[in-house]
Amino acid sequence: MDIKHNYIDGHWQAALGGTTREVINPANGELIGIVTDSKQEDTRAAIAAARAAFYERGDWQRMAGPKRADLLLRVAAAIEARADELARLDTLDNGKPLREARCDVDDAVACFRYYAGLITKPQGGVYEVGDGFGPMHAYAMHEPIGVCALITPWNYPLLMATWKLAPALAAGNCVVFKPSELTPLSAVALFEIFDAVGLPPGTANLVLGNGPDAGYELAQSHDVDMITFTGSTRTGQAIASAAVGNLKKVGLELGGKSPNIVFADADLEGAVEWAMIGVFFNQGEVCSAGSRLLIEESIKDRFVARLAERANAMTIGNGLADPDMGAIVSAAQLGKILGHIARAKAQGARLVCGGERYTEGECGKGYFVRPTIFDGCHRDMDIVREEVFGPVLAVQTFRTEAEAIAMANDTPYGLAGGVFTTDGARALRVVREIRAGVTWINCYNPTFNEAPWGGYKMSGYGRDLGVNGLQEYQQIKQININLQPGTVGWYQ
């Protein structure tokens, strides 16, 4: 089996220490790849390459915007040409159903196209300014930040990479990217594409390795100008602390425990399906998962019974066979999920369906868990407070709109939330009160490259996607122009 290497300064390179790491298919425990295993010294080499490319040669940042855009369009076309292979890679590596992986690839193609287009549109502004020193004129222009470090999790390997790489590169930065050590294979393919389209050496660098050894150096280094991270809140806190050393800019997309509120007047069959998409899509390994179902008391029994009936009918299996739900990413993550389930039971939540590992047929060799629903949950249970990052739903009831809103906001997180009702004014009132960065009305989880994505509260700060997602990776420079050069007679 080929060993996949780091991509530094336009070359594939083994980690200096020569050690490697096995990449596992969580559907059956089989070895699907071997990657180089980087340490701090490798990360430092990648940072040095990005710095030389940005500060010494500067060819990427000075390349005309339309030309940079053209290269990113070629990246999009190359991803599209390898779409089946890339979807298969993410399914093999992460465990997700193939049709979901295929959506991720389509979104990644569109994301590169979106930022290629956006970088050619007007940016900055022109300002009428005071004339205390004679006639003056001011404008603001957007510039790249410099060397950006990007760290992503394992739940959407290609898509999370793209959400950061596409805008960071479009803006003219040089980057060092570290994907999750659990799911590095599609990132390697993406860098093969960067290599093939001919990004200037040092523009995009790939470091393969774990968080403490390869990742943390990116947060700590004084040679990095910005770090953007998607992952757990705890790791985000460690990164933000380390980033203080040189006051690098920090962007954090962290965890969540998002509320999905269903009122009695909702289209209930639709709400059931969206609630399933909310918490069982991608095995529930979604930062925005609607993992707290807040349901109006009068319909609770009927709704939960229907939800359980449909959850029990979901097919589970190897993602390549395109089941309704695939494998959990790793043995460790499966263990965490089963731990959350055991604690919920111990704390008195009532198990409605699932609640155990799934081992039918070949699944015993992999890491599967049945879609799980707990009824009778209350605010001080861990299952209501802590992110599971698995297919586990906690159900609570409310009687009034005000109570639903208070329960929705009763969390340290603030990534997402949903509301189901046929009362339009109520839907708008409720989403306005939810303290979260991403909300849905009568749907849950779809998201689009055009609109900004990110959290409130302990779900982080900064935004991916949309115009804001480009501006994350840009400095703004004010330029003041004296329209009448000469002396002003200030000092007599």
Ligand SMILES: NC(=O)c1ccc[n+]([C@@H]2O[C@H](COP(=O)([O-])OP(=O)(O)OC[C@H]3O[C@@H](n4cnc5c(N)ncnc54)[C@H](O)[C@@H]3O)[C@@H](O)[C@H]2O)c1
């Ligand atoms: N808000 C969002 O958009 C979003 C999206 C996806 C996932 N998430 C969150 O990600 C979490 C699950 O992903 P995970 O388990 O991969 O998270 P994680 O924090 O364990 O790891 C994320 C990445 O950080 C790296 N890392 C770990 N420790 C590090 C350290 N000390 N210094 C630098 N890098 C380090 C990992 O190697 C990985 O690449 C969940 O909490 C989920 O909510 C958030």
Ligand SMILES: N=C(N)NCCCC=O
């Ligand atoms: N619906 C999609 N694609 N969601 C991506 C969510 C990323 C965070 O986990």
Ligand code: NA
């Ligand atoms: Na894997």
